[in-house]
Amino acid sequence: MGDALEMSSQTGGYYLPAPSYWPIIGSIGLFFMALGAVLMMNDGGTTANLVLGLGSIIIIYMMFGWFGTVIRESESGKYNHQVDVSYRWAMSWFIFSEVMFFACFFGALFYMRVLSLPWLAEADTQALLWPGFENTWPVSGPGIVDKFTPMGAWGIPALNTFLLLSSGVTITWAHWALKAEKRAQLVWGLFATVLLGITFLGFQFYEYYHAYADLNLTLEQGAYGATFYMLTGFHGFHVTVGTIMLIVILLRSMRGHFTAKNHFAFEAVSWYWHFVDVVWLGLFVVVYWL
Amino acid sequence: MEAAHAHEDSHDHAPPSGIVRYLTTTNHKDIGSMYLWFSFTMFLVGGIMALTIRSELFQPGLQLVRPEFFNTMTTLHGLIMVFGAIMPAFVGFANWQIPLMIGAPDMAFPRMNNWSFWLLPPAGMLLIGSLFAPGGGPGAGWTMYAPLTVQQGMGMDLTIFAIHILGMSSIMGSINIVTTILNMRAPGMTLMKMPLFVWTWLITAYLLIAVMPVLAGAVTMTLTDRHFGTHFFNPAGGGDPVMFQHIFWFFGHPEVYIIAIPAFGVVSQVFPAFARKPLFGYASMVYATSSIAILSFLVWAHHMYTVGMPVEAQLYYMFATMLIAVPTGVKVFNWVATIWKGSLTFETPMLFALGFLFLFTLGGFTGLVLSVVPIDVQLHDTYYVVAHFHYVMVAGALFSAFSGVYFWLPKWIGKMYDEKLGKIHFWTSIIFFNVAFFPQHFLGLAGMPRRIPDYSLQFADFNMVSTIGAFGFGISQVFFLYILLKAIKSGEKAPQNPWDGADTLEWTHLPSPAPYHSFEEAPQVK
Numbered sequence: 001m002g003d004a005l006e007m008s009s010q011t012g013g014y015y016l017p018a019p020s021y022w023p024i025i026g027s028i029g030l031f032f033m034a035l036g037a038v039l040m041m042n043d044g045g046t047t048a049n050l051v052l053g054l055g056s057i058i059i060i061y062m063m064f065g066w067f068g069t070v071i072r073e074s075e076s077g078k079y080n081h082q083v084d085v086s087y088r089w090a091m092s093w094f095i096f097s098e099v100m101f102f103a104c105f106f107g108a109l110f111y112m113r114v115l116s117l118p119w120l121a122e123a124d125t126q127a128l129l130w131p132g133f134e135n136t137w138p139v140s141g142p143g144i145v146d147k148f149t150p151m152g153a154w155g156i157p158a159l160n161t162f163l164l165l166s167s168g169v170t171i172t173w174a175h176w177a178l179k180a181e182k183r184a185q186l187v188w189g190l191f192a193t194v195l196l197g198i199t200f201l202g203f204q205f206y207e208y209y210h211a212y213a214d215l216n217l218t219l220e221q222g223a224y225g226a227t228f229y230m231l232t233g234f235h236g237f238h239v240t241v242g243t244i245m246l247i248v249i250l251l252r253s254m255r256g257h258f259t260a261k262n263h264f265a266f267e268a269v270s271w272y273w274h275f276v277d278v279v280w281l282g283l284f285v286v287v288y289w290l
Numbered sequence: 291m292e293a294a295h296a297h298e299d300s301h302d303h304a305p306p307s308g309i310v311r312y313l314t315t316t317n318h319k320d321i322g323s324m325y326l327w328f329s330f331t332m333f334l335v336g337g338i339m340a341l342t343i344r345s346e347l348f349q350p351g352l353q354l355v356r357p358e359f360f361n362t363m364t365t366l367h368g369l370i371m372v373f374g375a376i377m378p379a380f381v382g383f384a385n386w387q388i389p390l391m392i393g394a395p396d397m398a399f400p401r402m403n404n405w406s407f408w409l410l411p412p413a414g415m416l417l418i419g420s421l422f423a424p425g426g427g428p429g430a431g432w433t434m435y436a437p438l439t440v441q442q443g444m445g446m447d448l449t450i451f452a453i454h455i456l457g458m459s460s461i462m463g464s465i466n467i468v469t470t471i472l473n474m475r476a477p478g479m480t481l482m483k484m485p486l487f488v489w490t491w492l493i494t495a496y497l498l499i500a501v502m503p504v505l506a507g508a509v510t511m512t513l514t515d516r517h518f519g520t521h522f523f524n525p526a527g528g529g530d531p532v533m534f535q536h537i538f539w540f541f542g543h544p545e546v547y548i549i550a551i552p553a554f555g556v557v558s559q560v561f562p563a564f565a566r567k568p569l570f571g572y573a574s575m576v577y578a579t580s581s582i583a584i585l586s587f588l589v590w591a592h593h594m595y596t597v598g599m600p601v602e603a604q605l606y607y608m609f610a611t612m613l614i615a616v617p618t619g620v621k622v623f624n625w626v627a628t629i630w631k632g633s634l635t636f637e638t639p640m641l642f643a644l645g646f647l648f649l650f651t652l653g654g655f656t657g658l659v660l661s662v663v664p665i666d667v668q669l670h671d672t673y674y675v676v677a678h679f680h681y682v683m684v685a686g687a688l689f690s691a692f693s694g695v696y697f698w699l700p701k702w703i704g705k706m707y708d709e710k711l712g713k714i715h716f717w718t719s720i721i722f723f724n725v726a727f728f729p730q731h732f733l734g735l736a737g738m739p740r741r742i743p744d745y746s747l748q749f750a751d752f753n754m755v756s757t758i759g760a761f762g763f764g765i766s767q768v769f770f771l772y773i774l775l776k777a778i779k780s781g782e783k784a785p786q787n788p789w790d791g792a793d794t795l796e797w798t799h800l801p802s803p804a805p806y807h808s809f810e811e812a813p814q815v816k
Contacts, residue, residue, distance in 0.1 A: 023402075
C-alpha cells in the first residue's frame with residue numbers, strides 16, 4: 001500500500017453521504033401507496049383512499065427532503081468532478097431504462113397492428129371467431145360493437161408537436177445563457193420552456209376530454225383505445241414529471257444556483273426533456289399519423 | 291434528521307448503533323450483508339413452499355393441499371426464489387465485492403444503494419401478504435401468463451405492485467453498479483484488468499436495466515386489462531394472450547442470464563484461487579459473457595414453441611438458441627483449462643464451484659435438448675423442463691452463491707467457517723439435489739406435466755424419491771445456517787488471505803475482516 005497516497009486526490013475526494021433516513025421513509029411511503037392502490041382497485045372505499053393518500057404524502061415528503069439534501073450538498077461544493085461523472089452515467093442509464101419501458105408499449109402496438117389484428121381477420125380464424133371482422137386501422141377489435149372516431153393527427157397533436165419541439169429550442173437557449181452566465185436569459189428560457197410544457201399538458205387534457213365526450217374514444221376501445229391512452233398517457237405523465245423538474249430548475253436558477261461550469265442538475269433535466277420530446281415524435285408518427 | 295444534517299460529513303465516524311444503523315446505512319458492506327441475509331430468509335421461505343409442493347407430490351392423489359393452493363405455492367415459490375432469493379444474493383455479492391475488487395471507497399450512490407435494498411422488504415411483504423388477500427395468492431405461475439392473471443383475485447394485484455417495486459429496486463441497484471464499475475475504479479485498473487466477477491456484474495446490470503422496465507410494462511398491461519378495461523391480452527379487442535408471453539419472455543430470457551452470469555463471475559474467481567493458476571482465457575471470458583448477454587435478447591420465443599408460431603420462426607429461435615451454447619462452451623472449457631494441471635485443493639468453495647461446473651453443464655445440455663423444436667413440443671411443460679431449470683438455477687446459481695459465501699466469508703467476518711462442516715454441507719447438498727431433481731428428467735420424458743398437484747400411478751416411484759431428496763436438500767440448508775452462525779460466533783480468526791491463489795485487491799490489500807471503510811485512498815493497480 002506504499003504508493004497508494006500518490007493517487008489520493010483522485011478517489012480521496014469522492015463524497016460519501018452520512019447515514020440517511022430518506023430511503024427508508026421512501027420505502028414505507030411506496031408500501032402504503034402500492035397497498036392503497038390495490039385496495040382502491042378492489043373497492044376498498046375510504047380505507048383505500050386514506051392508505052393511498054398517506055403513502056403519497058410520505059413520498060412527497062421524502063422527495064422534498066432527499067432532493068433538498070442533494071441540492072444543499074451540491075451547492076456547498078461537496079461534489080467533485082468524479083461525483084459529477086457518476087451522476088452523468090446514472091442519468092444516462094436511467095433514461096435508457098425509460099426508453100425500454102416505452103419500447104414495451106410501442107412493441108404492444110406493433111404486435112397488435114402487424115400480427116394479432118391481421119390474424120383475427122384471416123379466413124381460418126373467422127370460421128371460428130367473429131366472422132366478417134375487417135381489419136382496417138384504426139380499429140378497436142372484433143368483439144367490440146361500440147364505434148369510435150380516431151384522433152386526427154393534424155389538429156391538436158400537430159400543435160403539440162410544435163410546442164414540444166419549441167420547448168427543446170427554448171431549453172437549449174437557456175443552456176447557452178447559463179454557460180455564458182447570462183442569468184436573465186437563463187430564467188426567461190426556462191420560464192418559456194415551463195410554459196410550453198404546461199400548454200402541451202393543457203392541450204392534451206382537452207384532447208382526452210374531447211375524445212371521451214365527442215369521439216367515444218375510450219380506454220375500453222380495444223387495440224386502438226388501449227395503445228392510444230397507455231402510450232400518450234405514460235408520455236403525458238413523463239411530461240408532467242419533466243415540467244415539475246423544470247420548475248425546480250427554474251426556481252433554483254432564480255435563487256442563483258448553478259454556475260457556468262457546474263450545473264449537472266440543469267443538464268439532467270434537459271436530457272430528460274429531450275428524451276420526452278423524442279418519445280413524442282415516435283408517438284406522433286405511429287399513434288396519431290400512420 | 292437534524293442530527294443527520296449536522297453530520298453530513300460524518301462518514302468517518304462510527305455508524306449509529308442498533309437497528310438505526312441498518313435502516314439508515316450508506317455503507318456498501320452493511321447493505322451487502324442485508325441483501326445476503328434477506329436473500330437467505332427468502333430462500334428458506336421459498337424452500338418451505340417447495341417442500342409443500344413436494345409433500346403434495348409425495349404420493350398420487352390429493353392429500354395435503356387444495357389444488358388452488360398448490361398453484362399458489364408453485365407461483366410464489368418461483369417468484370420468491372427468482373426475485374427474492376437468487377437475485378438479491380448476487381446483488382449482495384456485488385455490494386460487498388465490487389468496491390473491494392476495484393479499489394473504490396464505496397458504491398457510487400450510497401444513499402440510493404440503501405433504498406435499493408430497503409425496497410425489497412415492502413415488496414416481499416406485498417408478495418407474501420397476497421396469501422392472505424381475499425381469494426388467496428396469485429396462482430397463475432411465476433410467468434404470470436394472461437388470461438389467467440386477468441381473471442385472478444386481489445392477490446394478483448399485490449403481486450403486480452410487488453413486481454413494480456422489485457423492478458425499481460433492481461434498476462436503481464443496477465444503475466449504481468454500472469456507475470461504480472465505470473467511474474470508481476482505482477487508478478491503473480483498466481476494464482480488461484478488472485476481476486471477472488466485476489465484468490460479469492457490469493454485463494448483468496446492463497441486462498437488468500434493459501429488461502426490468504419491459505417486465506414492468508407487461509404487468510402494467512395486465513393491471514389495466516384487469517381493472518381499466520383495456521384489451522391488450524383479449525382478442526375481442528384485437529389483443530392476444532400470446533403477446534403477454536412474448537413481452538414476458540423478452541424480459542424472461544435475459545433474466546435467466548441475469549441469474550447465471552454473476553454465478554459465472556463467482557466461480558471465475560474461485561477456480562483460479564484453488565487451482566493456483568490464473569484464469570485461463572480471461573479476454574475470451576469477457577467476450578463470451580458479452581456474447582451471451584447479446585444473444586439473450588434474441589431467443590425469447592424458445593420458451594413458447596407450442597403456442598403456435600410459423601415454422602420459420604421456430605427454426606430461427608432454435609438455431610439462435612443453439613448458438614448460445616458456443617460462448618457458454620467457451621466458458622466451460624476455460625474453467626476446465628483453468629484447473630487443468632493446477633495445484634488443486636478441495637476446500638468447500640472449490641467443491642461447490644466444481645459441483646457448479648458439473649451440474650450447470652448438465653443443465654446447459656438439457657437446455658440444448660429443449661432448444662430443439664420437435665423435442666420441445668414433446669417436453670414442453672413437463673417435469674423435464676422443471677429438472678432443466680433447477681439444474682441451472684439451483685446447481686448453477688445457488689451452488690455458485692454457496693461457493694462465493696464460503697470463499698469470501700473470511701474477508702467479510704474475519705473468521706473461518708468450519709471446513710469439515712462445510713464439506714458435509716456440500717456433499718449432502720449435491721447428493722440430495724440430484725436425488726430430488728435427476729428423477730424429474732425421467733418423469734418429464736415419461737410425460738408428467740408440471741404445475742399439477744396430482745399424477746398418474748406410473749409416476750409414483752420417482753416422485754417419492756424426488757420428495758425425499760427435496761427434504762434432504764432443505765435440511766442441508768438449515769445446516770448451512772448453523773455453519774454460518776457457528777462461524778460468526780466462534781470461527782477461527784481468518785488471516786488476510788486464507789487462500790493461496792486468490793490475488794484480487796480485497797485479499798492483497800485489506801485485512802480480514804475488511805475494515806468498515808476501505809480504500810478511502812485508492813490503491814495503485816499495475
